[in-house]
Amino acid sequence: MTVSAIEFSRLGPPKLRLYAMRCASCKTLQPWWEKFHCYACGTGDLSEEELAGTGELTNYTVVYYPPRDFLGQEPYVVGHITMDEGVLMPAPVVGVAPDDIAVGTRVKATLRRMKLGHEGDIYYSQKFVVDPAGTA
Amino acid sequence: MRVGVLGVGKTPHKIQHEKSLRDLIVEAGRAAIIDAGVTPGDIQSLYVGNVGSVGFNFENSTGLMAAHHLGVVPAGAVRVEAACGTGAWALHLGCVAIMSGLYDTVMVLGAEKMNDLATVEGTSIIAQAADSKEEYFSGLTFPSGVALTARKYMQVYGLTEEDLAHTSVKNHHYGARNPMAHLRFECTVDEVMRSAKVADPLKLFEVCPMTDAGSALILCREEILRDQPDKPQIFITATAMGTGTWYAASDTLDDAHALLARPAQKAYDMAGITADDVDVAEIYNSFAIQEPLGIEALGFAEMGKGWQGASDGSTWIDGTVAVNLSGGLLCKGHPLGATGSTQAVDIVEQLRGTAPEGIQRADAQIGISACRGGPGAVGAIHVYQRLEG
Amino acid sequence: MTDVAEIQRYGAYLPKPRTQVSDLHAFYGRPGRPRSRTLATPALDEDALTMAYEAADEALGAERAPGAIISVSQSAPFGLRKMSSTLARALGLATDTITMDLAAHPAGLMDAFAVASALVADRPVLVVASDHVVTYEERVCDMLSAGGASAFLVGSSGGFCRLGASARFSQEIYDVWKLGTEGEPRYRLEVLFDAYQAAAKGAFAALEKATERPASGYAAVAASQPHPQTLRGLGKLGVSAEQNTHTSFVGEIGNIGAASVGLSLALAFDAAQAGQHVLAFGYGAGEGIAQDIEITSAPPTIAAKERLAGESITIGTYYRWTRGRQAEPH
Numbered sequence: 001m002t003v004s005a006i007e008f009s010r011l012g013p014p015k016l017r018l019y020a021m022r023c024a025s026c027k028t029l030q031p032w033w034e035k036f037h038c039y040a041c042g043t044g045d046l047s048e049e050e051l052a053g054t055g056e057l058t059n060y061t062v063v064y065y066p067p068r069d070f071l072g073q074e075p076y077v078v079g080h081i082t083m084d085e086g087v088l089m090p091a092p093v094v095g096v097a098p099d100d101i102a103v104g105t106r107v108k109a110t111l112r113r114m115k116l117g118h119e120g121d122i123y124y125s126q127k128f129v130v131d132p133a134g135t136a
Numbered sequence: 137m138r139v140g141v142l143g144v145g146k147t148p149h150k151i152q153h154e155k156s157l158r159d160l161i162v163e164a165g166r167a168a169i170i171d172a173g174v175t176p177g178d179i180q181s182l183y184v185g186n187v188g189s190v191g192f193n194f195e196n197s198t199g200l201m202a203a204h205h206l207g208v209v210p211a212g213a214v215r216v217e218a219a220c221g222t223g224a225w226a227l228h229l230g231c232v233a234i235m236s237g238l239y240d241t242v243m244v245l246g247a248e249k250m251n252d253l254a255t256v257e258g259t260s261i262i263a264q265a266a267d268s269k270e271e272y273f274s275g276l277t278f279p280s281g282v283a284l285t286a287r288k289y290m291q292v293y294g295l296t297e298e299d300l301a302h303t304s305v306k307n308h309h310y311g312a313r314n315p316m317a318h319l320r321f322e323c324t325v326d327e328v329m330r331s332a333k334v335a336d337p338l339k340l341f342e343v344c345p346m347t348d349a350g351s352a353l354i355l356c357r358e359e360i361l362r363d364q365p366d367k368p369q370i371f372i373t374a375t376a377m378g379t380g381t382w383y384a385a386s387d388t389l390d391d392a393h394a395l396l397a398r399p400a401q402k403a404y405d406m407a408g409i410t411a412d413d414v415d416v417a418e419i420y421n422s423f424a425i426q427e428p429l430g431i432e433a434l435g436f437a438e439m440g441k442g443w444q445g446a447s448d449g450s451t452w453i454d455g456t457v458a459v460n461l462s463g464g465l466l467c468k469g470h471p472l473g474a475t476g477s478t479q480a481v482d483i484v485e486q487l488r489g490t491a492p493e494g495i496q497r498a499d500a501q502i503g504i505s506a507c508r509g510g511p512g513a514v515g516a517i518h519v520y521q522r523l524e525g
Numbered sequence: 526m527t528d529v530a531e532i533q534r535y536g537a538y539l540p541k542p543r544t545q546v547s548d549l550h551a552f553y554g555r556p557g558r559p560r561s562r563t564l565a566t567p568a569l570d571e572d573a574l575t576m577a578y579e580a581a582d583e584a585l586g587a588e589r590a591p592g593a594i595i596s597v598s599q600s601a602p603f604g605l606r607k608m609s610s611t612l613a614r615a616l617g618l619a620t621d622t623i624t625m626d627l628a629a630h631p632a633g634l635m636d637a638f639a640v641a642s643a644l645v646a647d648r649p650v651l652v653v654a655s656d657h658v659v660t661y662e663e664r665v666c667d668m669l670s671a672g673g674a675s676a677f678l679v680g681s682s683g684g685f686c687r688l689g690a691s692a693r694f695s696q697e698i699y700d701v702w703k704l705g706t707e708g709e710p711r712y713r714l715e716v717l718f719d720a721y722q723a724a725a726k727g728a729f730a731a732l733e734k735a736t737e738r739p740a741s742g743y744a745a746v747a748a749s750q751p752h753p754q755t756l757r758g759l760g761k762l763g764v765s766a767e768q769n770t771h772t773s774f775v776g777e778i779g780n781i782g783a784a785s786v787g788l789s790l791a792l793a794f795d796a797a798q799a800g801q802h803v804l805a806f807g808y809g810a811g812e813g814i815a816q817d818i819e820i821t822s823a824p825p826t827i828a829a830k831e832r833l834a835g836e837s838i839t840i841g842t843y844y845r846w847t848r849g850r851q852a853e854p855h
Contacts, residue, residue, distance in 0.1 A: 039381075069275075
């Protein structure tokens with residue numbers, strides 16, 4: 001049994017609160033992992049900015065062969081969510097059948113377990129659900 | 137500046153439970169050494185492409201292992217890793233080593249033994265080629281990351297899943313005729329459409345298998361090959377590498393295009409040719425959608441039209457340019473570290489005229505290989521030419 | 526306790542997957558008649574915290590500066606780690622928010638109401654009850670244990686109902702033991718039914734003394750462990766089937782532990798009118814707590830009833846999820 005290095009990661013998506021990184025120079029908002037320099041302009045002054053948690057699903061796929069941490073949840077929807085603040089975030093969309101989802105669906109963030117937690121630590125982060133308030 | 141291809145070799149591409157990683161390395165390496173007519177002692181430097189032996193096989197130092205068991209000691213040996221572009225990067229370093237004038241003869245070898253693990257473990261290890269700790273923690277896998285690109289491509293250019301299915305039909309037509317390929321069956325558009333879903337809209341026949349294989353090339357200074365006129369006079373006339381974004385979230389269709397288009401233009405300039413001159417191409421297609429992306433980036437079609445060749449015949453064996461006569465990764469499989477070197481070996485066979493029956497392009501003179509990795513992060517282009525003295 | 530503590534808003538969360546209890550009985554070879562048709566089964570990526578988050582988010586609404594969070598849960602791993610502080614961070618609340626966990630039995634919600642009433646002078650207090658009582662592995666089907674959460678925003682004014690008098694009754698109880706052939710001690714359901722009724726009787730009597738309102742005088746009764754047998758016990762104390770309407774969820778989704786009184790309250794609030802009284806009753810380990818809640822104005826509705834329906838999962842999916850938590854790939 002090979003142990004995946006992921007198991008011991010202290011990195012990962014934002015934990016309990018959804019945030020993105022704002023460039024002080026060009027003001028571009030980008031995903032949380034851009035913490036060393038701005039992907040748009042290359043300068044180094046980035047700061048965390050909390051997101052409201054709502055957005056639109058702009059691209060998605062349905063995963064039938066999951067990685068280890070998602071075993072048992074397949075088929076599940078994962079996609080790119082363009083947050084209302086403008087930044088693109090990769091995240092699963094849960095609580096909805098793959099057939100009931102489409103590009104353009106309004107979604108909002110919720111808290112879920114990201115890993116099965118059988119190694120001890122429980123890893124919470126944001127997944128998204130269809131936003132009932134956003135279908136108007 | 138040209139690099140002579142003195143010899144090539146490869147193992148079958150398939151699941152090989154009876155062989156270990158080192159078995160594959162030695163089998164491919166020895167085949168190339170014999171083909172080149174050299175001895176291990178003639179090799180002055182060894183570049184071994186291997187992505188995940190630590191994860192797949194629980195062993196490390198693949199370069200040193202290869203040097204020892206191929207008997208190229210005391211020459212220098214190193215392991216090279218650049219995601220799915222690994223084999224192509226080993227080839228690039230081999231070419232650079234010859235072009236620099238430092239070495240006369242070097243070996244480039246790529247190998248991967250992926251089937252020591254179940255698919256779910258393999259999937260997790262493959263995902264480490266992208267940012268598995270941040271972005272891919274979100275439940276993305278390699279198939280699903282590329283599926284996002286496929287959906288975007290279909291949306292932007294107004295295509296259907298059937299349109300894209302032709303690519304798999306073409307690859308499988310040739311893969312069935314390649315005795316070294318992993319998957320050897322022909323299929324129809326309908327069968328592609330009915331194959332199991334992997335990551336919507338990608339289906340099983342549009343996804344490469346996990347494969348065990350090795351492949352190798354012996355490279356030399358131009359004069360060394362010129363001095364052996366009985367040998368096929370195949371030269372690598374351009375090698376160009378590049379990087380793009382490491383993240384699916386920032387990988388736009390323009391980025392996916394530029395990833396290969398930038399080094400392709402460099403390579404054409406370096407070789408002094410244009411896209412129109414190319415007879416055969418091996419284009420990275422671990423997922424079917426990546427073939428049209430590559431066709432467009434290499435300048436064989438406009439953006440959004442790269443899929444048409446598989447449908448109208450222009451990328452088949454007697455088309456304008458024959459693409460993936462080996463069956464591509466869809467049929468050969470994608471033994472990560474070996475993929476780039478196998479593409480090179482397959483093109484060399486085409487130019488030598490020694491490709492298997494049914495997949496030999498008539499009178500192929502100029503070939504190109506395009507490898508992609510990361511999947512938006514690594515772009516690698518090599519141009520090969522038959523140049524009789 | 527302050528003179529006035531009112532519930533301003535409330536929320537409830539139920540996971541969507543529904544396991545058929547008849548399937549469970551057939552699969553585990555358990556004799557007897559299922560007391561519930563289905564169980565609300567948390568998905569593989571849900572637990573007491575994520576369900577609490579959902580209910581809390583609904584109960585908070587636009588209020589993002591409560592003075593305190595009190596969480597009530599019996600579910601692992603929240604005996605070992607503090608749910609309320611994690612929840613406060615997940616909700617993005619200020620760092621000076623007071624957070625406290627009540628590791629409780631199903632009457633813990635009333636304990637939390639008592640604490641909240643003492644804290645609401647300046648800012649409202651969020652009370653969250655969330656449970657998925659048994660682990661999948663040690664499932665005891667008789668208990669009908671399912672997963673769910675309920676949450677209440679308690680303030681000193683601006684609410685639709687008033688937290689009124691409460692009364693307690695407690696006696697020593699021996700409800701975990703083993704019979705001769707059993708390998709390990711287990712919770713004795715048969716003791717629950719008797720003890721539950723005794724505790725309810727004592728608490729109801731004490732509450733009546735304080736409020737002069739008999740059990741039959743409430744528009745609705747929101748009781749914990751709403752098993753058919755326990756409800757029959759309440760019937761003997763004068764609680765009619767009609768008053769128990771909002772506990773009937775147990776037949777749809779099973780028992781959700783500390784969250785069940787809250788869910789029952791949410792269902793009752795959805796249907797309540799000004800001037801009515803609702804009786805909350807929770808039982809655990811020999812103790813019963815009863816509380817009078819007076820509806821002072823028309824409550825906001827959250828249509829909690831619509832959430833009782835879920836989506837059926839197969840026994841195969843259930844098995845994958847139960848084994849899946851530890852499962853190694855083949």
